[in-house]
Amino acid sequence: MKKLINAPDRVVDEALAGMAAAHSDLIRVEPPNIVVRKDAPRRGKVGVISGGGSGHEPMHGGFVGLGMLDAACPGAVFTSPVPDQMQAATKAVDGGAGVLHIVKNYTGDIMNFDLAAQLAEAEGIQVKSVVIADDVAVKDSLYTAGRRGVGGTVLAEKIVGGCAESGANLDTVTAMCQRVQDNVRSMGMALTSCTLPSVGKPTFDLGDDEMEIGIGIHGEPGRSRMKIATADQIVEMLMTPILEDLPFKSGDRVLAFVNGMGGTPLIELYVVYNAVASMLKGKGITVARNLVGSYITSLDMAGCSISLLKLDDEMTRFWDAPVHTPALRWGL
């Protein structure tokens, strides 16, 4: 393993200290390891927080700031944060209008956020939660933990952040988050495994000529392993299940999000985006907005994910609204 680290068990703390030093104009980092918007709490504004294991940077800490998250709770690498963090974050951002928890659908995240919401409510803070579960690679059935929360989370955090910034109340902000969840679908693939700093070797073995379709953001295996294909073929393999699931139809206006897994260069993501855009055009679906880059990653994994969100005017407006965070900035 070759990594830019000092010690595996100090990676998260040192990265957070680095973030705080680099972005002191936007965020502050407080114990017990929470990233808080510098001017939080904002009186009368609904607080929006999220959290999850580290290793997916810039998600979630990189999305803390004006127009997006009020706080983020990073756990150990690929391990959900503990309730103390979400409880502290909830208290730190509560401006009296309540707090929304955006939770990715993983067993640990659900349980820890659930415990935290109970603790915060016991202290008199109104908390609502929306679970993001957009990964079509997982069969949603009684026999699984349900679909994973992946790329759709980034889009939800931006749109919901814009909604909260507009002064909407907790019910409205919660409904907006649910609306994004209901209209977004994603799927990812890996060219290589990721390597956890604490483990030191790749999580799974993938041959030089193989890829994993339907990969999760923690290296969880996907739908199938197969021989490597061209970018156009891979896009087809990811887009077809996404398009069929919602389903997306001719005449729809969408936000197309091509995300890098951490180890794939932007030039390849644009090759992927090119194929996504032309496939959507061929189906009569309008790409009204897009995002291309590595925003929800899996450490050093090479690969990509594609997310499509069916937009309406309100979602589009909140997507366009000003945002100023370490990782996303526009409209200012």
Added chain:
Amino acid sequence: MSFDKSGQLSYDDFAAWIRRYAGVIADNKQYLTDLDAAIGDADHGINMDRGFQAVLPKLDAQTPGDVGAMLKVVGSTLISTVGGASGPLYGTFFLQFGIATAGQSSVGLEQLLKGLDAAISAMQRLGKAEPGDKTLLDALIPARDALRRASEDGEQPAKALSAAVDAADEGMRATIPLVARKGRASYLGDRSAGHQDPGATSVDLLIRAARDQWAG
């Protein structure tokens, strides 16, 4: 240290059990992590070890006497330090066990079973898992049931604990062919079969640590 003549365990017995288990987890950190790498996300041993290393100084700081109060501290420390699914689940186990034994300076088999009942039902409420879902419950529930049967048959506590270990072993091994229905392993579908569940394995170690400490 072990059961006294009237079949009771003391505060020190419980504290020694937790300390022994912390050592067992440290020794098996890599093994549990490797099991998790096969069907989960390769962190079970690392997370459990972080939690129990945080528990040790809390135990040292605890005023001896109240078994329940000590177990509650263990539970809340695990919830605050482990993360993942095992943090809330193991935390709930010790928290509920502690609530069921609150104010007691000694605990016999009967209270032990009451504590296990409370712990298991709270874990099931939290994780919504059923036996056979390939989770830690697949070792824990058979162990509890074996302990109850042995106790009802009038077995000595030491023998009852051995029966619990045998049942936990069997339950743990029985997770190998199962297809996971809960947790991250469930994403694998049929591909989760053929691997032993890491949570059932750490539970087996927990029951073993009790047997080794109290009836070794």
